[in-house]
Every structure is written in structure tokens, then in C-alpha cells.
Amino acid sequence: MSYTVAVAGASGYAGGEILRLLAAHPELTVTTITGHSSAGADIVEVQPHLRSYAGMRLVDTTAENLAGHDVVFVALPHGASGAVTAGLGDDVLVVDCGADHRLVDPGEWDRYYGGEYFGAWSYGVPELPRTGTSSRQLLEGARRIAAPGCNASTVALSVAPGVLAGVVEAEDVVSVLAVGPSGAGKSAKVHLLASEMLGSASAYAVGGTHRHIPEILQSLRAAGAGPDATISFTPVLVPMSRGILATSTARIAPGVGAAEVRAAWERAYADEPFVQLLPEGQFPRTADVLGANTCLLGLAVDEAAGRVTVVAAVDNLVKGTAGAAIQSANIALGLPETTGLSTNGVAP
Amino acid sequence: MSYTVAVAGASGYAGGEILRLLAAHPELTVTTITGHSSAGADIVEVQPHLRSYAGMRLVDTTAENLAGHDVVFVALPHGASGAVTAGLGDDVLVVDCGADHRLVDPGEWDRYYGGEYFGAWSYGVPELPRTGTSSRQLLEGARRIAAPGCNASTVALSVAPGVLAGVVEAEDVVSVLAVGPSGAGKSAKVHLLASEMLGSASAYAVGGTHRHIPEILQSLRAAGAGPDATISFTPVLVPMSRGILATSTARIAPGVGAAEVRAAWERAYADEPFVQLLPEGQFPRTADVLGANTCLLGLAVDEAAGRVTVVAAVDNLVKGTAGAAIQSANIALGLPETTGLSTNGVAP
């Protein structure tokens, strides 16, 4: 059984990565790709690395062109999804890689994004620990899925196990992320030029303004955090094209020992194919997950500081976006969850 | 008036940087350079970028070779300084770039470094806010100076103004640093290979084990922090040869407003030539300080998280090490503090 697939926004980084991964997917067959200024072009003119798609041409991103497929992956700028997916039938599986359908609270949408609010869809992080129904179960049979923000899911996966187990406090989480520029998309801005970024690190959205903050707190609350949960969140651009290395720390709950802390993460991800806690003393590198749908975690308890530090490595375009989208689609369609997804990074 | 200078360990990264900076220093004249395996070589064979020194040959790092100079800069591995500097006269200015003379508490030396303890020297961060006598005053006329740990001084400069002013708490500081590999020195280790590091970010010394932690806490206590001060400190190796981008956060003290927080940092560095707070909304890049003796700071108050975030950019080999050493030497010798030091980074 094979499903037909349309990819909206195939000329961008997220759209291109969906295509790259789907080329190795035995059950999903890309039949339509759309773009904006690139409509009419052969895909290899705008994505020269996607040789297996040579000859396939981009069409305009319209509701009409997206109709008639079993699955539609949407990789458009925030706010653009609603207009082209609103008319798709309930039986069509739509996976949106933008932010439009991630936030449950319209007020937070308004505060961090603004514009029309289109409602929350099933959240595409199957491994995310939560109270009650599991994240994975919420994806089974779903037909509307919101792929996560790459930073948001990386931090949530890093912290939620401890929150769910009650071994850490969700108040006063601090996360600093070394991130590559591909998360900012393929738009020509001076500060994203190679000349500006090579040999340089810089922070942005400092001081609580990043749009992924409400998404993280929403995930932590789903894992049992109370309304007082807070996060100090700072992304740091570093000179690697892909990858997130998130360092997150949370205060250890009073009276909880180091072994108990570690056990919470071990338990949460013991059977997960794509989210893995490394053995004590080991910490991941982003190179280890390049191109792979893997989130690798290393954990250390700092008793002097009273905090646990979790280091997570993710490829922002794979487990952070396109891989999460496909993994979630696999679950929704009833396919084996790992279909078409690799756990091996391209290193060195 | 010109001083004669010996540089011990001139074949390494810190030693090489001392030479590079001294080439532009009108009052300090390098007359002796020492090395270990490189003794006998022309300096440009081991430091091919230092063309102005071509023809000068390295001699062995011995007490004898270091004797007879007005100033001795020591850039040797930790633990090696004592043996070669012990016999130098009290009138000789010795600036050690290793860790040997930074820690005041022999117990912390023992816990984090081990081996014989040689005592603390004047700490080479003139701008570091402290109660009582200023850091700068402590360097005036000094003849034994400990240049700081690059990460330690960067974090201390980031946090101490708020501690001294009482606007933040020194308990539960969190710092995550994006750092280049040159801080690890010129030793051939697999994990520092370009193949391993290019395109990759990775954390090390996670969970409170880094040797710069006691040095930071010592600086915070000098700025008025109580014995309960703690820091969660995580360095992240990123693919740039030089540079530290330190993101530090501290909880804002109860009842303190955003303007009051910012004012503490403004006050601390208002007249400093080398440590500068950027205007509100601006944050530094490590490229801006490459090769310069500058520490640039950006600050944002995150009221939701109850924390202030300070982002600091430093060239680990300049303001983090060699520049700090020369700046401190200038003070000790009674020269204008900025002599021979540039505030302009090599960008892009």
C-alpha cells in the first residue's frame, strides 16, 4: 500500500528535507511539489542536492494543487498554511511544519505570532512524556498534525521526563542552544551571510522573546508542570549549517537523589528508537545526528549547583522538523513508526 | 623606557598570542622566547603567522633562560610555572597565564587541579567589580600576576556587576558557553580534530566538573556573593577556532526592576576601555572581538523567567588570556593601561 504525497514549500530547507527523507520511504510517494517564486522550475535547479527527483517540476502553492493526495506536508512560512489547507478533506493527512497549529492557547498565539489563529493540531513529538494519554496515542489515526518547533521539541524532550517524574522543578528551567542557521530558512539576510557567521557565535531573541518559549512551556505543562513553570531560553547561532545542541538545566526537587533523577530519563526513553539517553558520562555531538531522525541526550547531576544538566543533540531539519513530520505521519497512517527514517548520523 | 621580556611557552597558542600582541607594544621588547620540543627552532617554523619575529630562536624553558628580564610571561601547562619562576627576583614582573596562581583557597586547588600549591597572585582582570579595594588597584605595582582563565573571567565579568550591586542573586547562576577549540591548546587529540569538530557542537565537563568553576565563584564572592553562591557551568565546543560567547543568567533579586538591573552593569563598566555594555537590544558576536582585547556584553531582563541574561563575547586568547596578561602588566608597570592593545576586532 502506497500513499501519494504533496509537499508544499519544496524549495525551502524544510521542504527539501522532507523530499530527501521521503526518497527513502517505501510507502510514501511524492507526486506533487509546490513553490512560490520557483514554480515552474525543475526541483534540481533550486535543490541541486536532490538528484533522485530530477525532472520533477514545482507547481504553484495553491489549494487546488494540493488537493487529491493522501498526505500533504506543508513547509510554508508561519501563517501561510491555513489558506491552502483549509479546504482539504478530513480523510487527507495534513502535516504542517509551520507554527500555525502548535499552540493550544489562542492568547499565546496572539502574543508570540499574531494574525488569524487556526487552532491546535496533534503535536508531532511522539516520545514527549505527558500525563494521561501518551503523545504517541494522540497521533494514532490523526489527520491533522503540527510538526514541532525544532528548538521547542529538543528542549521539551530534554526536560519533560524529569517534570513528569517529579524529580525536577519546572520553575526556573534554563536552556541555551547552539544552533545552526538553517533553522532560519533560506532567506537572504545580511546577518546570516557566511561572511558574518563563519568563525563567529552570536545570541538572538535574548531575554524571553523567542517564539518557541510558549511551545516549550505548553509541553512541560502537558508533562505535569504547574502554571508557575518558567524557562530562560537563549539560542546562540554558531557556524554549522545544521544542528541543535541544547543545554538545559532544571533544579532538582528537594530530597531527590542523583540516581533517581537519572532513572526518570532512562524510563522515559528506554524503548524509544529515536530518542536515546547516552550512558553516564557520555554526551552527544550534533555530528552524531546529522541527517538522522535521532535525539541523543546526555545527562549529569550537578549536586553543588542543585541542578540536572541535560545536553541534547538534534538535526533541526530532521528530528527537529521533517523527520518528526514523517515519523508522526507513519503513526497516523498506521505504518511502522520507523519506516523510512534512519538513526545513523552522517559523521565525520 | 622600554622593558625586556621573556615569553615562556612561546610555541603554544597562548604564548604565540602574547608575541603577536607584544609586536605592537611600544614599551615591551621580547628578547627571549622558550619552548620545549621546539627549542632551537626559529619561531616562524612553529608559529608561521608571526612573521615579525622571523629569525628569533626558541631556547629551553629553564629558570636560567628566564632570568635577567624585566618581565616574564609564562604560558606553560598548569603546574609547570612554579619550577621555572620560583627563583626570579621580587623586582621581576611575572605574569602567569596558567592556573597555578589563580585560586586563593588551597583546598579548591587540590580538589580541581591537585599537585603542589604555589599560592595566589594578583588576579589579572582589572575591571572585575569587587567590594573594597578595586581589582585594578590590586594590580598596581604588583610583581606577580595570575592571568585569568578565559571562561572564568568572561563569566565573572558577566555576572559580578549585578552581584556587587545586589540586584541579582549569586545563588543559582547558570552559564553556558560556546567556545572555540583553541582554548584547549595545541595538543593533538582526536576529539579536537577538524574532521570531528567541523559542522558539530558538543558539550564537555558537564555537571559541575570544569576547573574554572571555583575561579568564577571566587570572583563572585569578591564581588559580595555569600558562601551559598552556585553556578551551573557548561562549555560547548563549536566550530570556530577562537572565541567565547558566554550566556549567563542570574535570578533577579526580589523587588528589583529592569532598569535597576541594567544600571548595575552600566555603572560597572561606564569608563572601561575594554569591557563595554552594548545598548539595550544589542548583543555581541565573537567576530566583533576577534583579535581584540575587548569583552562586549549584551543584557536583557526576562521578567517572565525572573532572570537577567547577559551575553558576553571574548577572544579567549586575547581578553581571555594574552591581552589580559598584557593589560595587567601595563597596570603593574605604571604604563597607560591600553598600551599596545586594540579594541577593534578582525571582522568579518
Add this chain to the structure above:
Amino acid sequence: MSYTVAVAGASGYAGGEILRLLAAHPELTVTTITGHSSAGADIVEVQPHLRSYAGMRLVDTTAENLAGHDVVFVALPHGASGAVTAGLGDDVLVVDCGADHRLVDPGEWDRYYGGEYFGAWSYGVPELPRTGTSSRQLLEGARRIAAPGCNASTVALSVAPGVLAGVVEAEDVVSVLAVGPSGAGKSAKVHLLASEMLGSASAYAVGGTHRHIPEILQSLRAAGAGPDATISFTPVLVPMSRGILATSTARIAPGVGAAEVRAAWERAYADEPFVQLLPEGQFPRTADVLGANTCLLGLAVDEAAGRVTVVAAVDNLVKGTAGAAIQSANIALGLPETTGLSTNGVAP
């Protein structure tokens, strides 16, 4: 039908890449992996990116451990293959990724490598144009295959079509290659440190001393070049972990027009899945082939200079080594040539 596979030297870069690619190969199943100092370790301790192999342990690289498999991939230092593969049966397919079996002329082996000469095996570049029997045919049914040198095959693929067609001269070829450090292997040397390479480009083996030169000339002679063929060959290390961007130029034969030149390359690779000539005016980037078994070529005729310039992009570890090895093994075993190999690069 599935074949059992041993990989000798699985802890290195080439060996690791063979494992990464074989994880997606439906007919080849890795059952044994060997190492030297890493023997006894779980593979993910030394190759932390190869999560799908977690739990598999390295054994010593001995003839005994390599015996009993259908296919043996050898990724050992030059000179080490003979001792461990000599005793393997004629029915076992052995693919050597070292240089030991590439050169047909014992004198050239002696001049460029030295030590015992073990004889030439079938050369693992199926697309390489040659007179007489095709390179591909020479691999059909072969049981001893020499995977190519990464630089050598890239340059040979760049130039041989014109030599075979007689449209360029093989005398006075000039090639300059931008190469990443992973081709130098996972050995800790100071000049390969990230600190030394980040932000820097440097040439090595300048002036005709590189070991891939005789291998290139051997390939050009197989394509019809006379004994006067020469190549000026200079590799330039640049700060990217993987990839070769080879710029090769050859003098256009007297009286040959631009269209005729281009036609030679078009003809040579018209039906090749892995070697492709881009349309006029387009030139490849190494990012386009990262992780892929693709050699992309761009070609321009410079009438003023009387030369054709061919720019080739290859992932040194894939099409340059491990991918070439697997592609050649597919042919030798009678499998579809593209089995388990991707043409899509991991970009951006």
C-alpha cells in the same frame, strides 16, 4: 538472498562510512566488525553516530576473524591489507579501500608507497571511461576489488571522457582540489586540529609528490592517453569535514570546438546514475553530494586559455571510498548497481 559481511577497520572514517551505508543495504548484512585499539568496544563508543549498530562489538583485525563471510570490506592503513586478506578464499568478495591493490605497475607502487607489492585488483570506478573492455565489465563477477583513491577517481572521472574522445590532451593536465580533512583519517596530528584548520586553507603535497598521481595517470592511460600524459596535482585542505571539489583543466586538442568538447562528457555519463554532467553554466557544490554516492560535474570551455575546465564534487568518504566500494561490490555480486546507495546529498 543476503550476503554476510565483515568490515575490517570499522573504527576509522572509511570503515564507519561503509557501516553507515550498509545499514541501508537490503542484501548485505554486517556480521563482523574489526578494529585495532578499539577491539572489544561497542561500536557506538567509537562511532557514536552509528546508532543502528549499537550493541555490536569490534573484534581484532585478524585473518581468522575475517574468514567465513561472503564479503569482506577492508578499510585499513595502506600496506595492512595483504596480511589479513591473503588467506581468504577465491569465492570471497574482498573489497580493499586502501591503496595496496590499485597500481598496476610495481615500480610506481615502489616509488610512491614502498613495501611489499601485492598486485593490482579490479579498479572500483565503474563509470571510468576506458578503451576496450569497460570499467564496469571488469568488475562483473570480480572477487578482488580495489576501491579508488578519492582524489584519484574524482580527477580521473573529470578528465578521462575528453581523453577517450580525443578532444583534449592528456599532456599537461592541471588539477587543484579543495578537500576536507576526513580524507586524512582519524589520526591526531597537530596540523589537522580544528584550531589549525578552521578559517584556514592550506596546500600539501605540492609539486608532484601526492600518491594519487600515478593512480590518475594509470586511469588516463586506460582511457587512451599516451605515455607523455602528465598532471600537475595540488590538494588544498579547506575547513569542511568531508568533500572534494576538484578543478581540473586540460588543453583542448587542436581544431576541436566547444560543442565537441562538451559532447564527450555528455556521452560518457549520459546513462550513469551516479556520475552526472550538469547543464551548461551550472557547477556543483560539495554540499550537493554530502553523504551521497554521486559525482557531479560542471564543465566550461575557456577558448581564450585553450582549455576545458571541469569542476567535480564528490563526498570523499562515499563516492570517493565507501560508496564506490559498495557500488563495485553490487556489480561483482550481480546485484542492481544502485542497491543501497543514495544520490541525494544532505544539504544545506
Add this chain to the structure above:
Amino acid sequence: MSYTVAVAGASGYAGGEILRLLAAHPELTVTTITGHSSAGADIVEVQPHLRSYAGMRLVDTTAENLAGHDVVFVALPHGASGAVTAGLGDDVLVVDCGADHRLVDPGEWDRYYGGEYFGAWSYGVPELPRTGTSSRQLLEGARRIAAPGCNASTVALSVAPGVLAGVVEAEDVVSVLAVGPSGAGKSAKVHLLASEMLGSASAYAVGGTHRHIPEILQSLRAAGAGPDATISFTPVLVPMSRGILATSTARIAPGVGAAEVRAAWERAYADEPFVQLLPEGQFPRTADVLGANTCLLGLAVDEAAGRVTVVAAVDNLVKGTAGAAIQSANIALGLPETTGLSTNGVAP
């Protein structure tokens, strides 16, 4: 004696580098800086690394604003210099970093650039070997100077000594350059994004179309090359912000021996402070010249190929542009040539 200086185009990369270097120049004092969209801004808003200029504001790039200075450095896009410098007095020293005044032949200007031709000025590469009057002498007392193209001067310095000495042929020179993106300026283009360039190498202007080609041939002819001189010239973008590593080869003239070849370069640069031939067997890295006004050369004779290979390392923004401009200005003004210029690179 101090000269007042205006820098036109101070918001770009070349203009910024002129400012950075002039900050260390004891005789040239910047009093006016101009920009286009940045007019009105404080320089550190657009060049945050130039801390020593903080408080200086950009004014519009007009003839009026440039008038009244002793020296005017122009760092504008090609074609923009004429309009704003035409009215400056003959006693004003004008140094143009654009291409407008480099080419002697109006036909070549027309073919490679187009638009109005403003005539050639004294060429700002003092060390360039030439027949007759030396390049340096042509700059003495000059009041109109054309700073060189960075690639052009690097290649010309690499090849001209052999041409002048008659030991190599100027017909069939081949040069391939690994270059950083800063040479392309601070304009936001997708192919110059960090996401596109990190981990990737790519060629451009392949096949004889680069605008520096006529400039190189003009320099070779000045060194004695005949009208048949040709160059195959290919720049390769690599992921480092600055730097050119040029690999140039020329055929050795019949009957000339290796020692004679080497001697030509030794002779040409024996007394030069900024252009140096490294000892036999040594080759430069771009890191060695980062930020320095140095061109380092390594040379090897390849007798098998009948070619000499010269590897040159230059910082495109310093010796390639801004440093060459200042060095030439020093000569023109009668100052010591090395005033304000460093030979030491910022490495590692």
C-alpha cells in the same frame, strides 16, 4: 605630520577594513566616513567590531563630503568612484579600492565591466615585478592610486617573478583559488548564506569569465609576458570568511633548472617586508596572514609535469585590498612603507 582621511563606503567590508587598519596608523587620521543606506548611523551600529570609532557617524557618500581631506579612500561598488572623486583636487591623494581605475585598456574595461571608462591610475601593488620602472617607483608621489583586485594581485605576485626572469612561460598559466566569501561583499544573496556555504566548496566564474583575468594578464605583460599570455583562472568559494589560497602553475621554460626557477622568486622578493617566499618545502596557510598585510608564497618545481607550482596566501581584505591601499598611500605620501601595517597574522 598627520593627514586627514575620508573613507567612502565605510559600511562595507573593504571600507571597514580600511578603518580597522587606520586605527593603528600614526600618520593618517580618519575624520570623515561615508555610507549609503547607513548614513546617519554611528559606525558601531553597522561595524560593531570597530569599537575605537564608536561615536563617529556616517555621512552620505557625496563629492561634497569627500572634499577637504588630504587622503580619500574609496571603497564603493565598481562604477561608483568616478562620480564622487572627479572633482577632488590634484593634490588630494585618492586611493580607489574598486575596479574602475585598474585596467589600462579601455577595450578590456568594456568587455569585462562596461559603463563609462575613467582611465587607469597607478597600480597599488608595490612589489609587483615589472620591466623598466618598478611598481614601487610608479607609486611614489602618485595622487591617484588603484588598489588591486584581491585575486588578481595574489596571482600576479605568484607568477610575475618567473615571467620577468624568463624562467617560466606566461602562456598557459593555470590558477585555482580557494577564496572566502567576504570578497563578494556584504550583500545578502542566497548562495552566500552561511547555510549554503558551511561545509561546502563551490566554483564560480568558471571558464574564463572572471573580471580579474584581464587585470592579471596586464600585470604579467608588465613583467614581460608577450601578447600570447593566457590564464585559466577558477575561484572556489570555501567556508572561511577571509582569505585567498591561490595555487598557480606555469610551464617551466625549456632548459631551465629547478634552482634557477626558485632563484627568480627569491630575487624578486628578497627585500620585501610584505611579500615573502617561504623556504623550500614550506607552504603557507591563509590563517598565517589573517588580518596581516602579508603575501606568503611557497614554491615547488614539478619536473614530471614540467611546471612550477606557487601557492600564495593572502587576506583578501588586507594585502588584497585595504592593506594594499594603505601601503600604496604610504609610498605616495613619502611615509615609511610599512607604517601602520602588521606582518603578523591572527592565528590560530
